[in-house]
Amino acid sequence: MKGAFPMSKxxxxxxxxxxxxxxxxxxxxxxxxxxxxxxxxxxxLETVKTKMKFILVRHEQGAVHMADGYARATGRPAxxxxxxxxxxxxxxxxxxxxxxxxxxxxxxxGQTVTWMLGKDAFQEAxxxxxxxxxxxxxYLVKNSNDLPRIARExxxxxxxxxxxxxxxxxxxxxxxxxxxxxxxxxxxxxGYHPETAFNISPAAIKExxxxxxxARRPVILAGQGCMIARAAEELMYLAETLQAPVTTxxxxxxxxxxxxxxxxxxxxxxxxxxxxxxxxxxxxxxxxGSRFDDRIIGQPAKFCKDAKVIHIDIDPAEAGKMVVPxxxxxxxxxxxxxxxxxxxxxxxxxxxxxxxxxxxxxxxxSYKKQGGLRxxxxxxxxxxxxxxxxxxxxxxxxxxxxxxxxxxxxESYHWLSSGGAGxxxxxxxxxxxxxxxxxDKMVISISGDGGFQMTLFELATAAIHKLPIKIVVLNNHYLxxxxxxxxxxxxxRTSGVDLVGNPDFCKLAGAYGIPSVYIKRPAxxxxxxxxxxxxxxxxxxxxxxxxxxxxxxxxxxAGAALEDMITEAPKTRMAKPIGST
Amino acid sequence: xxxxxVTTDTPIPAATNRGATHTLxxxxxxxxxxxxxxxxxxxxxxxxxxxxxxxxxxxxxFSRMTIGISGDPKGxxxxxxxxxxxxxxxxxxxxxxxxxVTKEMILIKIKCSPAERSQALQITEHxxxxxxxxxxxxxxxxxxxxxxxxxxxVDMFSQFEIIETVRTGKVVMARGVxxx
Numbered sequence: 214m215k216g217a218f219p220m221s222k223x224x225x226x227x228x229x230x231x232x233x234x235x236x237x238x239x240x241x242x243x244x245x246x247x248x249x250x251x252x253x254x255x256x257x258l259e260t261v262k263t264k265m266k267f268i269l270v271r272h273e274q275g276a277v278h279m280a281d282g283y284a285r286a287t288g289r290p291a292x293x294x295x296x297x298x299x300x301x302x303x304x305x306x307x308x309x310x311x312x313x314x315x316x317x318x319x320x321x322x323g324q325t326v327t328w329m330l331g332k333d334a335f336q337e338a339x340x341x342x343x344x345x346x347x348x349x350x351x352y353l354v355k356n357s358n359d360l361p362r363i364a365r366e367x368x369x370x371x372x373x374x375x376x377x378x379x380x381x382x383x384x385x386x387x388x389x390x391x392x393x394x395x396x397x398x399x400x401x402x403x404g405y406h407p408e409t410a411f412n413i414s415p416a417a418i419k420e421x422x423x424x425x426x427x428a429r430r431p432v433i434l435a436g437q438g439c440m441i442a443r444a445a446e447e448l449m450y451l452a453e454t455l456q457a458p459v460t461t462x463x464x465x466x467x468x469x470x471x472x473x474x475x476x477x478x479x480x481x482x483x484x485x486x487x488x489x490x491x492x493x494x495x496x497x498x499x500x501x502g503s504r505f506d507d508r509i510i511g512q513p514a515k516f517c518k519d520a521k522v523i524h525i526d527i528d529p530a531e532a533g534k535m536v537v538p539x540x541x542x543x544x545x546x547x548x549x550x551x552x553x554x555x556x557x558x559x560x561x562x563x564x565x566x567x568x569x570x571x572x573x574x575x576x577x578x579s580y581k582k583q584g585g586l587r588x589x590x591x592x593x594x595x596x597x598x599x600x601x602x603x604x605x606x607x608x609x610x611x612x613x614x615x616x617x618x619x620x621x622x623x624e625s626y627h628w629l630s631s632g633g634a635g636x637x638x639x640x641x642x643x644x645x646x647x648x649x650x651x652x653d654k655m656v657i658s659i660s661g662d663g664g665f666q667m668t669l670f671e672l673a674t675a676a677i678h679k680l681p682i683k684i685v686v687l688n689n690h691y692l693x694x695x696x697x698x699x700x701x702x703x704x705x706r707t708s709g710v711d712l713v714g715n716p717d718f719c720k721l722a723g724a725y726g727i728p729s730v731y732i733k734r735p736a737x738x739x740x741x742x743x744x745x746x747x748x749x750x751x752x753x754x755x756x757x758x759x760x761x762x763x764x765x766x767x768x769x770x771a772g773a774a775l776e777d778m779i780t781e782a783p784k785t786r787m788a789k790p791i792g793s794t
Numbered sequence: 795x796x797x798x799x800v801t802t803d804t805p806i807p808a809a810t811n812r813g814a815t816h817t818l819x820x821x822x823x824x825x826x827x828x829x830x831x832x833x834x835x836x837x838x839x840x841x842x843x844x845x846x847x848x849x850x851x852x853x854x855x856f857s858r859m860t861i862g863i864s865g866d867p868k869g870x871x872x873x874x875x876x877x878x879x880x881x882x883x884x885x886x887x888x889x890x891x892x893x894x895v896t897k898e899m900i901l902i903k904i905k906c907s908p909a910e911r912s913q914a915l916q917i918t919e920h921x922x923x924x925x926x927x928x929x930x931x932x933x934x935x936x937x938x939x940x941x942x943x944x945x946x947x948v949d950m951f952s953q954f955e956i957i958e959t960v961r962t963g964k965v966v967m968a969r970g971v972x973x974x
Binding site: 341342345346349350353370402403404405528529530532533534 | 826827831879
């Protein structure tokens with residue numbers, strides 16, 4: 214039969230029907246790793262002619278983060294294909310990362326044959342049960358003919374409403390069983406109605422406009438929901454019409470250009486002092502598409518307590534979850550802003566903006582260029598040399614916060630960072646996904662020495678495909694963010710953070726045939742970065758040897774109020790934070 | 795000496811207070827795993843499931859779950875939204891005794907000699923119950939009603955030796971013409 218496909222639908226097997234459907238849905242990339250239970254699906258990649266490209270990774274976690282990076286750089290989902298048991302299990306962290314940050318993705322896992330389910334078959338895991346809390350939805354397929362319908366439902370669920378990952382678990386007898394169904398069947402999801410996000414009550418819009426008209430010190434908080442709804446233009450119109458300052462969440466970075474005079478940068482735990490001051494002193498907060506994450510609100514009871522709050526969110530379950538707003542609008546951000554924008558006029562915010570400008574001058578983001586190389590300097594110079602146009606992916610920790618502070622984003626989909634989950638090891642594979650999605654853009658992967666070592670095996674994937682990623686490893690030989698907490702709150706007792714035994718990252722890159730540059734002196738940064746950014750024949754690794762014990766400021770201790778922000782190292786010992794991590 | 799494991803529901807002296815109780819009616823797709831999805835939402839938010847009744851609807855594509863939960867009432871609205879958000883949930887709503895009929899059934903098995911029988915039957919009749927099994931030494935009584943009535947009946951039957959009780963858990967239906 215091989216070679217004869219696809220002649221008629223009777224000749225297809227389940228796996229081939231699945232692959233044809235994914236191709237038909239417009240999936241461009243499949244990231245994956247093979248294994249016994251998935252062989253029929255991998256075989257279908259060979260027997261079915263598609264436009265899809267398969268990328269063989271080195272670990273399933275890498276595959277999921279690549280699909281995540283692809284989606285964060287484009288807004289479109291990619292697919293992941295892994296085998297059963299450990300293969301599927303290794304996707305859990307990546308699924309959780311995508312779920313927390315509302316990233317669309319379709320993960321297909323092989324599974325043991327149906328008659329062995331629940332009998333501890335070789336490489337069997339109940340991945341359906343395991344992943345329920347970390348996916349938007351999941352399936353265990355019981356009939357080969359259901360595969361196209363399920364794939365189409367999965368795509369619809371992953372990409373509409375509040376996006377998220379969907380997992381499809383496919384037993385081996387289902388993938389290799391004969392297919393005699395419809396490749397494009399209708400489907401019905403009676404419990405899922407994302408279209409309601411576009412029906413907005415006119416009364417709510419009027420109330421929002423009335424609240425806005427009364428404001429004297431308005432602030433707009435733009436989250437990733439704004440980006441997903443592609444509402445950057447409407448956001449700009451709102452901000453410029455009202456002359457209201459705009460702060461963004463970590464994931465919202467870029468939806469409002471951070472170089473704009475009304476931009477306050479990122480708010481929250483390590484956000485700018487002026488963004489946090491604006492939250493404290495505003496009389497109206499317009500939250501567009503942010504879920505009031507605990508990193509940005511500090512203490513819920515004290516957050517914006519003197520201000521009116523309008524919360525626009527597509528997810529009804531976010532209503533009042535962290536902050537009870539004066540007006541909740543459950544809607545798509547673009548649809549809501551379009552309607553609000555029709556009902557607003559200019560506000561006189563001159564005094565308010567002048568006050569915030571004063572804070573900008575009083576508390577600028579800064580760093581020292583003496584006493585060793587600082588991560589901030591490397592990031593700052595990367596920003597200037599790339600003219601702020603690169604797609605930047607980060608890992609998690611100090612470097613992530615400095616990157617958020619010093620790499621100012623001008624556009625949506627140019628900032629890839631694991632926010633909700635805080636997944637170390639995310640950044641580098643995400644950059645691979647982004648570079649595949651956007652071959653003509655400069656992609657910079659910024660990691661610390663800790664996180665980079667969690668997924669560095671994907672150097673092989675980057676090298677094979679000659680992806681011109683600038684892989685920046687900011688090496689301070691510590692898990693710096695935890696060390697910072699231990700210094701500030703645990704009497705400097707470092708515990709479990711000393712990464713003694715780090716490899717020579719340049720030699721490591723060399724082992725994969727990847728060139729590298731090494732930076733240790735602040736004076737060398739510009740020259741070495743220029744050299745690295747000019748290299749486009751494949752990946753290049755930039756190993757920056759940084760000072761070991763630097764701290765990220767400003768800082769709001771977890772669970773403290775925004776008023777408790779510190780902008781420099783405190784002279785006295787601080788109480789242990791009460792908030793989460 | 796081997797120790798037998800007691801599997802009957804002998805009451806423990808002081809029941810721990812888990813917060814206010816609520817009754818949710820959830821209409822769901824009749825699919826494997828739906829119960830697991832819903833239970834995870836409750837357990838993650840620290841709500842305890844006190845009773846649970848699941849049965850297929852008239853349309854076999856759907857099932858009806860009636861879930862009695864206890865936990866912080868402040869979090870209830872949000873938890874309803876989180877349950878509603880599940881793709882397999884058609885709708886989820888809270889019901890109170892004012893806006894809905896709540897019924898439950900209990901089977902009570904007592905040790906009962908012929909001499910004690912008439913008294914047991916009297917209690918059964920008082921609660922509009924029925925005897926559904928009778929032996930020279932025992933009796934099973936079936937009683938339906940709201941939870942408070944069932945608890946009162948158990949109190950009354952405590953004068954006998956109760957071997958075990960089994961409750962169905964409560965089901966609710968909205969009063970009047972509107973659907974549950």
